[in-house]
Amino acid sequence: MPITINGQSVAVPTDPRVSLLDLLREHLHLSGTKKGCNQGACGACTVLADGERILSCLALAVQFEGRSVLSIEGITDDGALHPLQQAFIEHDGYQCGYCTPGQICSAIGMASEIERGVPSAVTADLASDSIDLTHEELRERMSGNLCRCGAHNGIVDAISETYASRTGASRPAVAEIAE
Amino acid sequence: MSILDTAKQAAAGVLSKLRPETPPDPLIARQATPGKHGSLGTSVPRIDGPRKVRGKARFAAEVPAEHLTYGALVFSSIPRGRIASLDTAAAEAAPGVVLVMTHRNAPRMKPPAGFMSDPRAAGSSTLPVMQDASIHWNGEPVAIVLADSQEQADHAATLVAVTYEAAPARLNFAQQISQSHQPESVLGEPPMIETGDAEAALAGAPIKVDITYETPRHSHAAIEPHAATVWWDGEDLVIHDTTQMLHQTRWTLAGVFGIPENRIRILSPFVGGGFGGKGLWNHQILAVAAAKLAGRPVRLALSREAVFRIAGGRTLTRQRVALGAKADGTLAALIHTGTVAMTEHNNCPEQFTFPARHLYSAETFLLEQRVTDMDMLANTFMRAPGESVGTFALETAMDELAERLAVDPIELRRRLEPQQDPTSGLAFSSRHMLKTFTDGAARFGWDRRNPVPGSRREGEWLIGLGVATATYPYYRMPGGAARITLTRDGEARVAMASHEMGMGTATVQAQASADRLGLPVERVTFEYGDTALPHGTVAGGSSQTATIAAAVTAASGKLIADLLQRAGNDSPLAGLSAAEVEARDGGLGHREKPELFESYASILSRAGLEELVAEADAPPPGEAKQFSMHSYGAQFCEVRVNAVTGETRVSRFLGSFDCGRILNPRMATSQFRGGIIMGLGLALMEETQFDERSGRVMNPSLAEYHVPVxxxxxxxxxxxxxxxxxxxxxxxxxxxEIGITGVGAAVANAVYNATGKRVRSLPITLDKLL
Structure with missing residues (x-):
């Protein structure tokens, strides 16, 4: 079964050692997804697998048979800028640009986690119905994406502006999580 | 200081008064004139922004090539000695392997010329690369494996079997300090400056501090690891590199491989963070050599571990700062001395005494830099080399002295403000340091600081405020050239082989060139990152903005002269000299008579030209020899320190800077913040851990080398x-670079104000506060 990458069907590599990251970068030349450490410490390789943010360097490509992966090249359909990409430009949420695709993919995944009501280490009230995307929540949830140029403030502003209106709707009851 | 040096300095002072001063850049006055304000000073968004957010900016490890091979390195596991045995048979037999290169089959190559040994040189170390069995540091490459895929190369590299004969190695910094010596020079300046008898003045001073500070090794930790994709095309060599020294790398590689410079082209349009670390290391040389042997293109993208093993970082320092004050707070003695670790094969003495040479007045000075040679990977320049860690020591000591004197730390700096450069005697070109303190203090609410440590507490959290001076020299590099191509459509392409590592070079130079040529910024592009372009200079010393601007100014002067000549007698500009005209509104016009104007399009059309090209060298950077030219700032920090756990959180930070004209406020804010954030790492968490028994870096990963998140x-x-x-x-x-300076001390001083504990050894980790 193939992998769907940015809507295109892609055969799984014959070498089972190929990571999802190397499949994107070396086999498909989708080099927007970056390799910063290849060991899950920097977040530069973040992509969305069935809508969930994952570190593609820690994922073997063969694990994703039958699943749908979006990389930075695929987050909009028509080549237009995603509102978050536009906000990164406006808030100067980058300098060298190397961690940027990972930050953007991670933020998209994070926003949907907030919408689904997934709590973080700094969520004060686990019983609350919704989670506000405060700067504290945002910084905690984006801390897996390193930036060495020091664009943190711009990144936070860009994400915050883009998802300002979005807070978690109804969160699953504790019982549902336990299941 | 010797009498000779004093005489030289006095002579330099006279010379600087006699030498005719270059008039100020006309764009400065124009910028301040209503209605003539151009693109400079506005927050033009980064030109490469859309490509970066789309993931379309292509970095060195992402360049495709036919029949590409992938490289993997094998590192020595001893710090000094020889390779005793080397068995590559299993690796060579592994699937997909194309080549295993070791010192036995590597082509003969000359050692790289060391950075600073020649303005054209880029070598981070002058050690020969893979030429014999000797080992010089733990992590030195002993083999490179090429294979059809990265997976195959990585696996085969594990099959190379090496044994060693170890030799005694110099690994213990504390022990090696007794073997220290002065380097020949510190970036062209003397390693020692001595005015009067500072030790005697210190001994006689009524109030003094005399303290030792320590800072550890640091890693640049750019998120893009070093990488090169290289191939030979007959005798021509193409290198896609991630570098902040394009032409220097080309010249040095030409020497290593014994080929003419013009057979090498290096491209580096994007650099995923540099901070001083993206120079010429072993990997480019190994990739080029292996590509030659294999007859195929090579991609050598360093693993994160490899970056720590073969690309050096900031060295460690032990510094003494002794301040002898009189009762009024002025200084009778300023002593800043110390030692850093270096190797015999590089020249990066971490100029930690530079801030003390220019910041404060004192009656006597003793400033001395020493180095001690160790068996380690060559250290290198990392963001504000010297100034970053030097200000930690000096500015913490200033805070300690202010407390002894019972004066506010800002007031102490007011009392020490010099009228001229305290060690060179040169006049300041532009110094508004006290204004940065005054403005910063008002905005930060410095008056709310209680000078008594530990006096502010909220629950478990102790809260403190700290301040420190930031400073960094003004540099403009010699040797740059720029080319302007003006088209009949009224567009300009400006080209120079400079570097874009995220500073905003291309954007701000498009702005500057647009104003220089009187064009809208949308009509100007800046081409960079390619040795095929006119000669660029190193992206170091925060020098590119001034360096490129000077070259573009020279080229635009030539262009305007040529345009006037070609305009001919039918032009409204006929008979006007270059001094009488200015570039404006897409053409040239008389400075005072608006009716005398002709557009570029019109001049070029009449002359029958599609485009006009002008190229010129920048004039030598004499300004910094005539004046003391530095940037200044005041860093204000508020920390919260947990009284139970010792955890420090930075809750507020303000940087107040005096760096001349700010050309693009949005990008400037990012640059300042970036420096400050790296400074927070320096203050609180960053340390490359070096095992003094094995000489091995023990935390070669981003999971264990902590940077601010x-x-x-x-x-x-x-x-x-x-x-x-x-x-x-x-x-x-x-x-x-100025952003990182002073941050370590601002944080440490805030921690002291919060807790009453002085941490004099970075980083300020929890254990030091419990």
Missing amino acids: HADVPEIDVIWTDIADPRAPLGAHGIG
Whole structure:
């Protein structure tokens, strides 16, 4: 079964050692997804697998048979800028640009986690119905994406502006999580 | 200081008064004239922004090539000695392997010329690369494996079997300090400056501090690891590199491989963070050599571990700062001395005494830099080399002295403000340091600080405020050239082999060139990152903005002269000299008579030209020899220290800067913040751990070398004086490095104010506060 990458069907590599990251970068030349450490410490390789943010360097490509992966090249359909990409430009949420695709993919995944009501280490009230995307929540949830140029403030502003209106709707009851 | 040196300095002072001064850049005055304000000073968004957010900016490890091979390195596991046995048979037999290169089959190559040994040189070390069995540091490459895929190369590299004969190695810094010596020079300046008898003055001073500070090794930790994709095309060599020294790398590689410079082309349009670390290391040389042997293109993208093993970082320092004060707070003695670790094969003495040479007045000075040679990977320049860690020591000591004197730390700096450069005697070109303190203090609420440590507590959290001076020199590099191509459509392409590592080079130079040529910024492009372009200079010393601007100014002068000549007698400009005209509104016009104007399009059409090209060298950077040219700032920090756990959180930060004219406020804010955030790492968490038994770096990963993450970074406030320096092109100083200076001390001083504990050894980790 193939992998769907940015809507295109892609055969799984014959070498089972190929990571999802190397499949994107070396086999498909989708080099927007970056390799910063290849060991899950920097977040530069973040992509969305069935809508969930994952570190593609820690994922073997063969694990994703039958699943749908979006990389930075695929987050909009028509080549237009995603509102978050536009906000990164406006808030100067980058300098060298190397961690940027990972930050953007991670933020998209994070926003949907907030919408689904997934709590973080700094969520004060686990019983609350919704989670506000405060700067504290945002910084905690984006801390897996390193930036060495020091664009943190711009990144936070860009994400915050883009998802300002979005807070978690109804969160699953504790019982549902336990299941 | 010797009598001779004193005489030389006095002579330099006279010379600087006699030498005719270059008039200020006309763009400074124009910028301040209503209605003539151009693109400079506005927040033009980064030109490469859309490509970066789309993931379309292509970095060195992403360049495709036919029949590409992938490289993997094998590292020595001893710090010094020889390879005793080397078995590559299993690796060579592994699937997909194309080549295993070791010292036995590597082509003969000359050692790289060392950076600073020649203005054209880039070698981070002068050691020969893989030429014999000797080992010089733990992590030195002993083999490179090429294979059809990265997976195959990585696996085969594990099959190379090496044994060693170890030799005694110098690994213990504390022990090696007794073997220290003065380097020949510190970036061209003397390693020691001595005015009067500072030790005697210190001994006689009524109030003094005399303290030792320590800072550890640091890693640049750019998120893009070093990488090169290289191939030979007959005798021609193409290198896609991630570098901040394009032409220097080309010249050095030409020497290593014994080929003419013009057979090498290096491209580096994007650099995923540099900070001083993206120079010429072993990997480019190994990739080129292996590509030659294999007859195929090579991609050598370093693993994160490899970056720590073969690309050096900031060295460690032990510094003494002794301040002898009189009762009024003025200094009878300023002593700043110390030692750093270096190797015999490089020249990066971490100029930690530079801030003390220019910041404060004192009756006597003793400033001395020493180095001790160790068996380690060559250290290198990392963001504000010297100034970053030197200000930690000096500015913490200033805070300690202020407390002894019972004066506010800002007031102490007011009492020490010099009238001229305290060690060179040169006049300041533009110094508004006290204004940065005054403005910063008002905005930060410094008056709310209680000088008594430990006096502010909220629950478990102790809260403190700290302040420190930031400073960095103004540099403009010699040897740059720029080319302007003006088209009949009224567009300009400006080209110079400079570097874009995220500083905003291409954007701000498009702005500057647009104003220089009287064109809208949308009609100007800046081409860079390719040795095929006119000669660029190193992206170091926060120098590119001034360096490029000076070269473009020279080229535009030539262009305007040529345009006037070609305009001919039918032009409204006929008979006008270059001095009488200015570039404006897409053409040239008389400075005072608006009716005398002709557009570029019109001039070129009449002359029958599609385009006109002008190329010129920048004039030598004499301004910094005539004046003391530095940037200044005041760093304000608020910390919260947990009284139970010792955890330090930076809750507020303000950087207040005096760096000449600010050319693009949005990008400048990012640069200042970036420096400050790296400074927070220096203050609180960063340390490359070096095992003094094995000489091995023990935390070669981003999981264990900690850099600030989003949760560590508060909203950082940045303000600036925006006062143009009349001697600098565009009135601007570089701003890439000053941000990190003073941050370590501002944090440490805030921690002291919060807790009453002085931490004099970085980083300020929890254990030091419990």
